[in-house]
Amino acid sequence: MKAAVVVFLGTNCQVETKAALEAYGFETKYVDSNTKNLDEFDCIFLSGGFSYGDYLRSGRIAKFTPLVESLYSYVEKQRGVIAGICNGFQILCEAHLLPGALIENDCLKFVCKNTPLELDFNGTKKKINLPVAHREGKYFYRGDVSEFVFLRYLKNPNGSKDNIAGLYDNKKRIMGLMPHPERAFFNENFGFDGREIFKIIKDELKRG
Template sequence: MTARVGVVTFPGSLDDGDAARAVRVAGAQPVALWHDDADLKGVDAVILPGGFSYGDYLRCGAIARFAPVMAELIPAAESGSLPVLGICNGFQILCESHLLPGALTRNRSLHFINRQQRVRIESAGTAWTGGYSSGQEILVVLKSGEGNYVAAPETLDDLERTGRVVARYEGGAPNGSQREIAGISNEHGNVVGLMPHPEHAVDELTGPSADGLGFFTSVLAHATASAPVPAGPG
C-alpha cells in the first residue's frame, strides 16, 4: 500500500505545492489538507510547509497553532504515532504548538535570507532522517526572515544530551541560530522542525541538489515499516 502524506495549506502557505511534489517524487501519495479540515483523512504522516500562515500577523505560527486541523494533529504527534515535519513556517508552528521547544526569532542580520545552504545531519534516528547517516552533509535551500532558533540554555543542553538536534548549519548559522541549530526533534523522534527547505532540493534540475529527498523517502520507509502486517488465511 502506498503511504499517504498530508500537506497542510494554511492561508498564506507558499511551499505546499513543492512539498506535495517532493512527496510524490519520493514515491508516496500527497494528500491535500486544508487548515480548517476537521480531521487528517487517515494519512500516515503530515508536513506543515513554509510560507506566512495567516500572514504572520500576530507572530509566526501563532495563529496557525489554533487552526482546526491542528486539533487532531497535536495529540497524535504528542503520542508519537504521527510523523510530522514542519519546514520553515511549519517549524515555527510546531514551536508555537509546544510540540517542539524554543522559538524562531528575527534573523540576526534583520534581513531576509535566500541562499543555498550546507547542513550537517546530526541525527539519523528520526522518522524523517532515517535514510541519512549521522554527520552527512547535504545542500538545500534556506529562505527565511525569522529563522534564528533560540531557547533557554538548559533546553539547549537537553536537546544536545538527548540527541534531538537533527541538523546544524555548516560554516556557522547565517541567521544567528544558537549552537548552529537548523533542526530539532521531539523525544519520540516523530516530530521534526527544520528551518531550511529540503523540498526545494529533490531534483538536481530544479534545485541545488537532490539531497533533500532523503527526508521524504525516510518517512516513506518509516510508514512502510510501521504498517500493520495483514493477517494470513486461516
C-alpha cells in the first residue's frame, strides 16, 4: 500500500506521520503543494502543522494549491482514502471535503495535552488517549453529522460541538481528526493508542 504524506510550506508533523505509516506497513512518499496527480497513492495523508502560517484562517491558504485541486479529482475517481490530522483536518474542512469548520478554542489559547477520547468505529466503542495540540480545534457545524462521527472527546478541551474530535464523509473515504495519532505511536510515555487510528485506515483500504 502506498501513502502520500503532504508537505505544504509550514507543515511540521510530516516526519512522525511518515514514520507511523511506515511502521504500519505503508510505502510512503512526501508530496508538495504543487502535486497535480495523486493516482499512484492508495492513501493521502494531510499531516499537522501550520500550513502557510495558518494566516487568514487555519488551512485557508492551503486550500488554493494544486494539491487540493487534485484531491477533488482523487475523491471523484474514488481512488483511495484521504486522512487529515489537525491542520490536515482544518484544510479538509476549508476545502469542503468534510462538513463543518474548525474555529478558535473556547479557552482562546493553544492547548497541548493528552486527552481521553471515545473511538466509535463500525459499532465498536473504545476509550483511547491521544495528544491534542491546536488553537483552532473547536468543531462547528449545522445540521446533523452524528452518523459520521468516529471520535469524541470525553473531556472537551476546545468547545467542539457535541464533543466531536473526528469524523468521516458519507462514503467513509475521507476522515479528519484534531488529535495527533502519530504522537501516540512510538513512545510508552504518550501511549500507543494512535495505532488504533492507523488500523482503521488500513482496514478501510483493505475493504476497498
